[in-house]
Amino acid sequence: GDSVTQMEGPVTLSEEAFLTINCTYTATGYPSLFWYVQYPGEGLQLLLKATKADDKGSNKGFEATYRKETTSFHLEKGSVQVSDSAVYFCAPRDYGQNFVFGPGTRLSVLP
Amino acid sequence: EAQVTQNPRYLITVTGKKLTVTCSQNMNHEYMSWYRQDPGLGLRQIYYSMNVEVTDKGDVPEGYKVSRKEKRNFPLILESPSPNQTSLYFCASSVPGRTTEAFFGQGTRLTVV
Numbered sequence: 001g002d003s004v005t006q007m008e009g010p011v012t013l014s015e016e017a018f019l020t021i022n023c024t025y026t027a028t029g030y031p032s033l034f035w036y037v038q039y040p041g042e043g044l045q046l047l048l049k050a051t052k053a054d055d056k057g058s059n060k061g062f063e064a065t066y067r068k069e070t071t072s073f074h075l076e077k078g079s080v081q082v083s084d085s086a087v088y089f090c091a092p093r094d095y096g097q098n099f100v101f102g103p104g105t106r107l108s109v110l111p
Numbered sequence: 112e113a114q115v116t117q118n119p120r121y122l123i124t125v126t127g128k129k130l131t132v133t134c135s136q137n138m139n140h141e142y143m144s145w146y147r148q149d150p151g152l153g154l155r156q157i158y159y160s161m162n163v164e165v166t167d168k169g170d171v172p173e174g175y176k177v178s179r180k181e182k183r184n185f186p187l188i189l190e191s192p193s194p195n196q197t198s199l200y201f202c203a204s205s206v207p208g209r210t211t212e213a214f215f216g217q218g219t220r221l222t223v224v
Binding site for chain 1: 115142144146151152153154155156159161169201203205207208209210212213215216217218
């Protein structure tokens with residue numbers, strides 16, 4: 001079945017540092033790709049998505065580009081803030097309509 | 112406001128005592144799903160439903176039941192909870208289709224002693 005590999009962390013950065021969280025996936029079909037974020041004590045929220053190859057999703061300064069040739073969807077942000085501290089999940093969604101979630105990457109940003 | 116509501120948010124129970132976690136959405140979504148979140152394992156799907164009266168097993172269905180009698184509600188039932196079902200549970204709903212996002216509830220933290 002489909003699967004996701006992402007760096008588990010924890011990732012600890014100083015404020016204003018550059019962030020990359022790697023995500024690679026395996027899929028039998030042509031999934032859409034999502035990044036979700038989970039702030040402490042809350043449910044998951046959509047951060048961004050891309051639905052076809054070479055699409056770039058972006059939101060709140062975060063970006064990720066759908067790379068079909070490398071089956072990757074790496075999350076980046078140029079300058080992180082303390083408020084970005086959260087757990088980030090990469091998730092393909094296939095034609096069967098189920099999401100496949102990665103293990104999540106915990107990010108801590110220090111002031 | 113569009114939302115998915117789970118109840119209760121926190122629950123401590125004893126082994127073997129049947130419990131139900133409710134999930135309700137107000138977005139008229141056909142698709143609903145339950146997940147459990149455990150450290151190091153991410154979110155694993157328990158059951159999902161494509162529409163009323165249509166449910167199917169996810170990756171970890173053992174020990175759980177669900178029902179979908181109405182579009183808005185998708186309760187999770189633990190007939191005889193065991194300590195290995197101690198976890199954080201999330202309900203989600205979405206419009207069908209591979210490009211649409213899922214909306215998540217706030218989560219239910221269940222402890223079985």
